[in-house]
Amino acid sequence: MATPRYLTAQKISLLVLTRMYCSSTLPSSATIPILSFILSSNLPAASSSARARRSLLSNQPDASFSIDTFEDVLQGHASSMPGRTLLDLFLKHMWEMNSFDALHALLDSIMDLVTPPPPGSQDEDISDRIYLSKTSPLGAFVRRAHLEFTRLQFDDSMKLWSSFIKYRAPTAQWTKRIAGLASSGVDAVVSEMGLRDGDDVYEVAYGHLEEQDEGEGMSLDDLDRILEFQLDRLQKFGDRVPDGMKMQLRDMVSSSSLVHRQAHLVQFFDAWKAGDYTSAFDNLHRYYDYAMQTREKIHYQYALLHMAILQADFGCFGEAIAAINETIATARENQDMTCLSFSLSWLNHMAKAYPKQMKGAGYMSMLGSERDALTFLKAKAKETKMYNLLSASLLNEAKLSLATGDSIPRALEHIYQSSHLNIKEHINTYGSQMLLTSTLYSRLGIPHLANVHCELLLDCYVHSCPLDEHLRATGRLAFILSQHGRYAEAIAVLEAIDPSIHKSLKFHQYIVLCIGLIKLKRAIRRADYQTCTHLLQTLKPSTDTHSPPLDSELGFLQHEAYIDYLVSTAQYPLAFTCISALAQSLKEDNADILQRVSVLLMQADLWRKVGKPERGFSVALRAASVSYRARLGGALWTAVGCLGNVLNGMGEWGASRRVIEGVLPQALEGADTMLTGTLYSHLADSYMGLANNNNPPSHPASSHPASSHLSSTHPNMTSPSNPPATPTSASSTRLRVSHIAKAFLYIDRAQQCYHKAGYLDGECEQLMKKAIIAKLRGDEKLAEEWAQNCNRVWEEGRMET
Structure with missing residues (x-):
C-alpha cells in the first residue's frame, strides 16, 4: 500500500x-x-x-x-x-x-x-x-x-x-x-x-484487512513533519537520531516510495555527528541536487551554509570560507535576511574562535573589528526581529567584554538584557547564558557561584539546551572538582555522561580530552612521570596550524598542563621556549586576557623555580596589575603570591607578609586548594625570614627528593649548621618565638592544602620545613620524626600511583 x-x-x-x-x-x-x-x-x-x-x-x-x-x-x-x-x-x-x-x-x-x-x-x-x-x-x-x-x-x-x-x-x-x-x-x-x-x-x-503494512497510519504530510522534528532536534541540540527511531524513519521513507528532501538532511546530520564525513558529504550533495532539480533556491543557500560548517569542522578553512562567501552572496540575492545574518554571525564566531587558521586561509573581516561586527548584527536583528540572533549577539558582546578585560558591570548588563529578551520573547538560549554567567563568576574568583550556575543548567535546562552546552557545563563542574583535589569525583562525573552522547565523534573527543587532562594534572602532582609520559602521547599540544580545530579553552589547558609537566621534571629551557611560543601565539590572536595573564604567571613562576625570582618581579607585577584592572580574582591572588615569594627571595619579609595576608582571605573563599597551599607556604617563609632577620639566608640540604626544591624556593630557611644569632632582649626572643610559631602553623596549613590537592612534592616539602624548624629549636628527636614522616608520605604517595 x-x-x-x-x-x-x-x-x-x-x-x-x-x-x-x-x-x-x-x-x-x-x-x-x-x-x-x-x-x-x-x-x-x-x-x-x-x-x-x-x-x-x-x-x-x-x-x-x-x-x-x-x-x-x-x-x-x-x-x-x-x-x-x-x-x-x-x-x-x-x-x-x-x-x-x-x-x-x-x-x-x-x-x-x-x-x-x-x-x-x-x-x-x-x-x-x-x-x-x-x-x-x-x-x-x-x-x-x-x-x-x-x-x-x-x-x-x-x-x-x-x-x-x-x-x-x-x-x-x-x-x-x-x-x-x-x-x-x-x-x-x-x-x-x-x-x-x-x-x-x-x-x-x-480480504487484506489482516495484513500489516510498513508505515501504516502515516501520510506524506505526517512523515514530513516527523523529519522536520528530527531536523529541529539535530540542529538545535546536536544529538543524533536514536537507533530505534532511525529504523522507523528508514522504514517510513522506504515505504513512501518518494524522495524526501528532509531525509537527506537527517542522514547528513547523523553522519556528520558520527564523524562519517564521507557519508555526510554524499547526503549533503544529494540534498543540493534535490534543490537544483526542484529549482528551490532557498535550499541551495542552506546547503552551502551546511557545507561551510562541515568543511570547517575538520579543518578545511579555505573551502569553508569559499562556501560561506557563496552563501552570503546567494542570501543577499534572495533577500533571505535570516540566512544572511546567521552566516555573518557564524563567520564572526569562527574568526574569534580560530583566528590563526582563518588568517592562514586568507580571511579578511567583512565587518571590521569584532565589536563593529556585533553592533551590525544587533542592528540587523532588531530590524528583522530575529530575537534569537539578538540574544546571541548580546551574549557575544558580554564575552568580548570579559575577554578584553572591560568593565564587569557592562558584561553583566549585556547578560541581563539577553535574559530579559529570553523571557519576553520565549527564546531558549538559557544554556549559553548560564555558562557565560558561570564563566564570569569563575573569573571573579567565586567558584561556588560558577558551580551553582552549571548545576542549574544541568538540573533545569538540560532538556532544552544543546548537547555541547550540556557537555561544557559538565566539564566545568569536573574541572572545579579537580581544582579542589577531588580528581576521582571529577573523572566519575565525566564518565557518568550518557553513553549515547559518545555516538557523536566531536563530543566523544571532548569528553576523552577532559578526562585525560584531569588525569594528567593528577599524575603531575603525584610525581607519577611515567603516567605523564603515557598521557602526553595523546595530550601533548600540537603546533600544526593546519590541524583540525580544537576547543580554544581545552587547547590552552593542554599547553598549561604540558608546561607544568616540563617545569616539574626540571626541563626549564624547553619550558621557557614553550612559554615564549605560547605568549607570542596568544598575542597574535588577541586572545583572552585571562590566558595571557596565565602565561605571565607561568613565566614568573619559572624564574622562581630556576632560582632567579628577582627577574620575575616585573612580570608578576604586570600580571597583578592587569588582573586587578580586569577583576581576575584567581590570577590576581596567584600573582600576589608570586610577588610575595620574590620579596622573600630579596629579603623583604615584612612586605611579603603584608601582601600575602592581604589576599589570603579572598583566596580561601575561592577554594583553590593548590593556590591556598602556595600562599600559606610563602607566608610561612615570610615569618621564618622575620624570625631570622639578623642572619643571612642560607640553603638547607636534605637527602629527600623534595630537598632540591628547598634550596631554590626557600632561601630564608636557616641551615642547622648555621644557627641564628641569640637575641639580646627578651622582647626580641618572644617576637622570634612568635614568628616561628606562626611559621609552623602556616606550614601545617600549607601541608593540609597540598594533601587535599594531591600535590605530593609540596606536602613533602612542608614536612621537611617542619624538620628543619625542629632542628633549629634543638629537638633532634622531633626533627628526625618529621624527616621520617616525610619519607613515609613520599613512599605512600608513590605507591598510590
Missing part, C-alpha cells in the same frame, strides 16, 4: 471529532482539552516542546497515534445526554459511518462546518451549531481534508476506507452501547448482501 498524501484513518477520526464539537454542545471543561488535542495533531512543525519531548521519549510519532488516545481524551468528560460520556457520543458517530458511501457523505458534508448559513436564517437545527472560520487552524484542516479527498482516485479511496475499518475495529469491545451499531461488521452493505469471509467478492474488497 502506497503512503497516502494527506488523509489517514487518524485524520478521518479527527474529522468526526471536529464535526461532533461543532454540532453538539460540549461541557466547558472539555472544550480546551478537545481543541488542544485536535490542533496538536494537525498543526505543522510549530508543535509544543512538551509534545515533542513526549514523542521523542516514546519513539512513537504523534501522527500515528492509536485509537486509545481518543479514549484518554474523552472518557473523563460527561456529555449533554444523561449517563453518557463524550467517548460514547464519539463512538456512536464513528460506527454510524458503516459503509464506503457514509465516508463519502462525511467528506462531502464536512464543508458545511466552514459555510455559515445566509443572514436571517431561522433553522433550529443549525442555530446552535458552531461554524469555523476558513482561515482558522480548524477551518484550514477541514478544507484541506475535503480537497485532498476529492483528489483521491477510487483505489486510494478504498484503501483509506479499509484502513479506517482496521483503525476503528478495537472500539467494538469498549462499551455495550455500540453493540447494535457494530453488529453490521466492517460494512453494512456487505451484511445486507449476505457476504462472509471466504466469498470471492468479500475477499476482493476486505
